Structures are given as structure tokens and as C-alpha cells.
Amino acid sequence: MRLNFRLLLFLTLLIGSTMSVRAYGAGIAGQDSVRRQQPDTTVQASAQQNSWSERKIISVVFSTLIPGSGQTYLGHTEKGAAFTLGTLTSGLITILSENNIIGRNERLDELKAQYQVATNYIAADTIWAKMVSTRSILDKDVRRRDLFLKLTVAFWVANLVDILFFSDDKGEKPFGLLETGRTSFALVPDPKNGINVSLSIRF
Amino acid sequence: MKKLAVFACLTLIFLYLLVHGCTEPQDLITPTHFTRVPGVLNLQGAVGFTPTGKRLVLVAWEYDTSNSNIRSWDLTRSVNDTSAAAFVPLEIIRKPASGFPSYSDTSAVLQGHNMVTDSVDVYYKIIPNGVLNNFVGQPSDVLHVIVRKL
Numbered sequence: 001m002r003l004n005f006r007l008l009l010f011l012t013l014l015i016g017s018t019m020s021v022r023a024y025g026a027g028i029a030g031q032d033s034v035r036r037q038q039p040d041t042t043v044q045a046s047a048q049q050n051s052w053s054e055r056k057i058i059s060v061v062f063s064t065l066i067p068g069s070g071q072t073y074l075g076h077t078e079k080g081a082a083f084t085l086g087t088l089t090s091g092l093i094t095i096l097s098e099n100n101i102i103g104r105n106e107r108l109d110e111l112k113a114q115y116q117v118a119t120n121y122i123a124a125d126t127i128w129a130k131m132v133s134t135r136s137i138l139d140k141d142v143r144r145r146d147l148f149l150k151l152t153v154a155f156w157v158a159n160l161v162d163i164l165f166f167s168d169d170k171g172e173k174p175f176g177l178l179e180t181g182r183t184s185f186a187l188v189p190d191p192k193n194g195i196n197v198s199l200s201i202r203f
Numbered sequence: 204m205k206k207l208a209v210f211a212c213l214t215l216i217f218l219y220l221l222v223h224g225c226t227e228p229q230d231l232i233t234p235t236h237f238t239r240v241p242g243v244l245n246l247q248g249a250v251g252f253t254p255t256g257k258r259l260v261l262v263a264w265e266y267d268t269s270n271s272n273i274r275s276w277d278l279t280r281s282v283n284d285t286s287a288a289a290f291v292p293l294e295i296i297r298k299p300a301s302g303f304p305s306y307s308d309t310s311a312v313l314q315g316h317n318m319v320t321d322s323v324d325v326y327y328k329i330i331p332n333g334v335l336n337n338f339v340g341q342p343s344d345v346l347h348v349i350v351r352k353l
Contacts, residue, residue, distance in 0.1 A: 067212075118236065119337065121236055121342070135231050139228065
């Protein structure tokens with residue numbers, strides 16, 4: 001019942017986000033012709049004029065697959081890192097708890113088999129105590145997994161809502177850009193030559 | 204549009220696997236070892252004499268007669284020592300055809316002329332044995348009987 005509710009929630013959110021993405025696509029189809037007539041200015045200016053750009057769609061896809069990556073793609077690196085770290089951390093704890101649950105279920109199976117063949121009360125009672133203890137820890141694992149699964153989903157949904165409604169495109173930045181007071185370093189992809197490395201030092 | 208559909212399908216599959224991939228915890232089985240063999244009830248002891256004048260300790264107990272999974276009881280005894288290792292098997296008492304089992308202990312250790320001290324502390328523990336799989340049931344509480352030198 002709980003799983004069905006979660007699935008329903010997921011589906012609702014997913015359909016909502018997919019419809020929004022489709023709306024972006026439709027918006028782009030109508031605005032492409034307008035953009036072609038305009039002179040090609042900087043990417044930053046283009047992003048401000050057209051919030052439903054191809055970069056925005058790509059960022060939505062990125063954020064759906066890896067929460068936070070879309071925000072980083074659009075230039076919100078800190079926010080993107082926060083979403084990515086939050087989702088990955090809670091997801092990792094969820095996976096570890098799930099792994100513990102699988103292990104303890106196997107342990108319970110083993111104890112059940114031992115219990116069935118126990119030939120005296122003392123041995124059976126010892127095994128029973130172990131089963132009760134294992135089940136108690138298993139319940140804690142289940143609670144932890146459910147909590148962090150909800151947290152992971154919450155991060156994922158918040159990340160989608162953020163990328164859809166609250167993250168504007170800051171424009172394309174060279175990958176690996178490092179700017180200090182006197183130096184700047186960047187890796188710039190070049191379709192002809194591969195990757196250009198740029199290092200500037202001001203004296 | 205086709206890419207978006209593929210993307211939506213993949214995400215759906217991912218979410219389905221995420222939600223339905225969760226393992227359900229196993230339930231505990233119903234414990235049977237508590238009642239597999241009837242336990243020892245109302246364990247009692249009394250000090251007396253045989254018709255020939257020997258000291259005896261009469262140990263008697265009851266059990267749940269509705270549970271037929273009982274073949275016999277191991278009667279263990281310890282003298283002046285309460286540690287678990289000190290209990291040694293004394294007798295195997297078969298299930299009586301009717302009524303409840305009992306045992307009369309007239310060992311030499313209980314007789315007055317063998318006692319070094321004024322009294323001897325005797326401890327009894329009963330262990331039931333079942334018919335099915337020879338399951339050894341829950342040991343009884345320890346019965347403490349003091350036999351005084353006359």
C-alpha cells in the first residue's frame with residue numbers, strides 16, 4: 001500500500017515534469033525562427049532572452065538523471081553541488097540500509113533453518129533470542145531505509161522543481177574555469193582541435 | 204519528441220525499480236519451543252521415611268496432560284552445590300499410565316549416618332523429554348530440599 005502510494009506520487013511528479021519539458025520544447029519550436037533572425041550575440045544574453053532554451057531542456061534531463069547536475073550545467077555550481085551531494089548521501093545511506101536488510105533477511109533464513117532442527121529447548125531458545133534480536137535490528141534498518149529513501153526522493157523532487165522554475169541560465173562557461181586575482185585557467189572544447197587549454201597570468 | 208518519450212520511459216522504469224526494488228523484512232516464525240514439550244509444573248519435594256526407616260525425599264510434579272508429546276523426564280540432582288554443572292542425572296522417569304509422575308530418592312547421601320554436617324542441601328531439576336524428534340524440553344526450576352540429620 002505504501003509502495004503504491006510512493007509510486008503514484010512519483011508518477012504524478014514525473015508526468016508533471018515531463019509535461020513541463022514538453023512545454024519548453026514547444027516554446028523553443030516557436031522561438032527558434034525568431035532567434036535565427038536575430039544577430040548572434042553572447043550566450044549570456046541569449047539565455048536571458050530565452051529561458052526555454054535547448055540548454056534548459058538538457059539541464060532538466062541532466063537533473064532528472066543526476067540531481068544537481070542540471071543546476072551545475074546552467075551555472076549554479078554551489079546549488080548543484082548541494083543537490084548532488086544531498087541526493088547521493090541520502091541515496092548511499094538508503095542503499096547501505098537496503099543491503100543490511102537483505103543481509104539480515106538471509107540471516108533470519110539461516111536462523112529459521114537452525115531453529116527447525118534444534119533438538120533441545122536451550123538451543124532453540126538461544127536461536128530464538130538471536131532471531132528476535134536480528135528482527136529488531138532489521139526493523140531499525142527498514143525505518144532508516146524508508147526515511148532516507150523519502151529524503152532522496154525529496155531531494156530529487158526539490159531538484160526538479162528548482163531546475164524547472166527557479167534556475168535561470170547563467171550562460172555557458174568554459175569547463176574547468178579557475179579565476180583568481182591574477183590568473184585564469186580554462187579547458188575550452190574546440191570542435192576542430194579537441195580541447196584548448198587556456199592559462200592567463202597577469203603581472 | 205521521440206527523445207522525450209524515451210527519456211520519460213527510462214525514468215519510469217528507473218522509478219519503478221527504485222520503489223519495487225525495496226526488500227520487505229521477513230516476519231518472525233511462530234515460536235514452538237515453548238510448548239513443544241509440556242513443561243514441569245508444581246514441582247514439590249517432601250522429606251519422609253520409608254517403611255524400613257530410611258530417609259527419603261519424595262519429588263513430585265505435574266505437567267499439561269493435554270500435550271501428549273512427552274516420553275519421560277530426566278531427574279537431575281545436586282548436593283550442596285547450586286552450579287549448573289553440579290547437577291548429575293539421577294533417574295529417568297517414564298510417563299505414567301495415569302496421574303502425575305513422582306520419584307522417591309533414598310540415596311545414601313540422604314541417610315543420617317552418612318552426613319558429616321547437621322544437614323544436607325539437595326537440589327533437584329527435572330528435564331522433560333518429548334516423543335517427537337526426542338526434543339528435550341525446558342528444564343524446571345530448581346527444587347531445594349534440606350534434609351536434617353536426626
